[in-house]
Amino acid sequence: MNIYLLFKSIHLIAAISWMAGLLYLPRIFVYHSEAAQNNKSKDLISTFKVMERRLFIYIMNPAMIVSWIFGILLIHSIGTENFGSFWLQLKLIFVVILTMYHFFLFQCLKNFAQNNNSFSPKFYRIINEIPTVLLIATIIVVVFKPL
Numbered sequence: 001m002n003i004y005l006l007f008k009s010i011h012l013i014a015a016i017s018w019m020a021g022l023l024y025l026p027r028i029f030v031y032h033s034e035a036a037q038n039n040k041s042k043d044l045i046s047t048f049k050v051m052e053r054r055l056f057i058y059i060m061n062p063a064m065i066v067s068w069i070f071g072i073l074l075i076h077s078i079g080t081e082n083f084g085s086f087w088l089q090l091k092l093i094f095v096v097i098l099t100m101y102h103f104f105l106f107q108c109l110k111n112f113a114q115n116n117n118s119f120s121p122k123f124y125r126i127i128n129e130i131p132t133v134l135l136i137a138t139i140i141v142v143v144f145k146p147l
């Protein structure tokens, strides 16, 4: 059993699940903020709140934690001298930004839960591109490993 490949498989499963949530949650925020703007039914608004909360608590949080744990185990497997490599430094910058974005979405989720959202549907459409760009950059950096 190759432990490095096992770590990498778990890392990739978790990172894909985390990315799915990071891409989907702002989409729900788009529909949620549109529904609130158009005074849609209370039932619909509560459904959005439940979807957001469950996605964040049961998928995104565990997936982020497992991505970090197995990412760190991978750094340990390939050797900590890789901290000196440009590709790993770039990768860590990208995943730190993704993590900050994750907690920003959590703040938005709490505001929605209190009917206190202050951003427009257009805002959520625009920020939805952030994880897309970071996903592409992260994959290219870790596969091509420049320097």
Ligand code: HEM
Binding pocket: 008, 011, 012, 015, 016, 018, 019, 067, 068, 070, 071, 072, 074, 075, 078, 091, 095, 098, 134, 135, 138, 139, 142, 143
């Ligand atoms: C959460 C913090 C993360 C850390 C600390 C981390 C760290 C690492 C490390 C050290 C490797 C091993 C590279 C190698 O074997 O040479 C790796 C592989 C990989 N990571 Fe991450 N990673 C993180 C998050 C992510 C995320 C969010 C994604 C997806 C967007 C991702 C995608 C990948 C891919 C595709 C590989 C496989 C590359 C290959 O085998 O060539 N990682 N990661």
